[in-house]
Amino acid sequence: MTTTTQLTNVLKTLADPTRRAVFERIAREGEVAATWLVQGSKVSQPAVSQHLRALRDAGLVAERREGRHIHYRVAPKGLGPLIDWLGHYQTFWQERFENLEKLLKGSE
Amino acid sequence: MTTTTQLTNVLKTLADPTRRAVFERIAREGEVAATWLVQGSKVSQPAVSQHLRALRDAGLVAERREGRHIHYRVAPKGLGPLIDWLGHYQTFWQERFENLEKLLKGSE
DNA sequence: CATTCATATAAGCTGTTGCTTATATATTTT
DNA sequence: AAAATATATAAGCAACAGCTTATATGAATG
Numbered sequence: 626m627t628t629t630t631q632l633t634n635v636l637k638t639l640a641d642p643t644r645r646a647v648f649e650r651i652a653r654e655g656e657v658a659a660t661w662l663v664q665g666s667k668v669s670q671p672a673v674s675q676h677l678r679a680l681r682d683a684g685l686v687a688e689r690r691e692g693r694h695i696h697y698r699v700a701p702k703g704l705g706p707l708i709d710w711l712g713h714y715q716t717f718w719q720e721r722f723e724n725l726e727k728l729l730k731g732s733e
Numbered sequence: 734m735t736t737t738t739q740l741t742n743v744l745k746t747l748a749d750p751t752r753r754a755v756f757e758r759i760a761r762e763g764e765v766a767a768t769w770l771v772q773g774s775k776v777s778q779p780a781v782s783q784h785l786r787a788l789r790d791a792g793l794v795a796e797r798r799e800g801r802h803i804h805y806r807v808a809p810k811g812l813g814p815l816i817d818w819l820g821h822y823q824t825f826w827q828e829r830f831e832n833l834e835k836l837l838k839g840s841e
Numbered sequence: 842c843a844t845t846c847a848t849a850t851a852a853g854c855t856g857t858t859g860c861t862t863a864t865a866t867a868t869t870t871t
Numbered sequence: 872a873a874a875a876t877a878t879a880t881a882a883g884c885a886a887c888a889g890c891t892t893a894t895a896t897g898a899a900t901g
Contacts, residue, residue: 629750633748633749633750633753636744636747636748636753637748637888639744640741640744640745640748641741641888641889642737642741643889643890644889645740645741645744649821652821652822658847659847659848660846660847660848663847663848668889668890668891669890669891669892670847670848670849671848671849671850671851671890671891671892671893672889672890672891673848674848674849674850675849675850675889675890676889677848678849690898692847692898692899693846693847693848693897693898693899694846694847694848694898695847695848699822704819704822707815707819708819711812711815711816711819713757713760714760714807714812745858749858749859751859751860752859766877767877767878768876768877768878771877771878776859776860776861777860777861777862778877778878778879779860779861779862779863779878779879779880779881780859780860780861781878782878782879782880783859783860783879783880784859785878786879798867798868800868800869800877801867801868801869801876801877801878802868802876802877802878803877803878842901843900843901844899844900844901845898845899845900845901846897846898846899846900847896847897847898847899848895848896848897848898849894849895849896849897850893850894850895850896851892851893851894851895852891852892852893852894853890853891853892854889854890854891855888855889855890855891856887856888856889856890857886857887857888857889858885858886858887858888859884859885859886859887860883860884860885860886861882861883861884861885862881862882862883863880863881863882864879864880864881864882865878865879865880865881866877866878866879866880867876867877867878867879868875868876868877868878869874869875869876869877870873870874870875870876871872871873871874871875
């Protein structure tokens, strides 16, 4: 089950554009070292580090240490609270949902 | 098309638990007058008013004036930016998505 | 083991957010 | 039009969020 607090956390965490951009890069690139995320970010290394902590605390990313690098990847369950919550509003976005469904079915 | 700003707005707006509770009540009850939302809220009338403004600005609710009451209802397109964005992460929540799909198909 | 590289933490500053009380604006009722 | 009801706005405040610079930790390398 998903708690209100978890949902709030996920929403707050994704609401910041800089942090969301970090998340999106991780999602796109599969597994990324923090250094690489700092490169190509507008903000400083500590800022990125803080965002990564927030993403991890929200359950949105997981980390794997390899030597002195830490690789981040998206945590599959992280978006769960958001998905679940949206489930309650099916009726309101049914049309868009159907588009999404097509996408998922791989009908190009 | 959905802009980053719109998505940020929707996320920020829903991230506050009090405001999200207001949104959820509107969703559940269909069409609600602001007064009614104030009744049964922990916060003051101005606070509710401010939350309603935020929800409207984010495109999440629409209003209809009737006499001196203003009735709020969920705006169908409001969650669009969020749905669209999640579409990019299909692969990460495919399992949950399938549950959702069942729900939508009305298979109880 | 001293240095370099990768990441995290600390401290402080600034802007934003959500709330309050007080007051203003609309609309209806008497 | 005066009073009552419904909502919005203004102003101020306390808490928080995100950034910075400076420094600490942790791991690899010479």
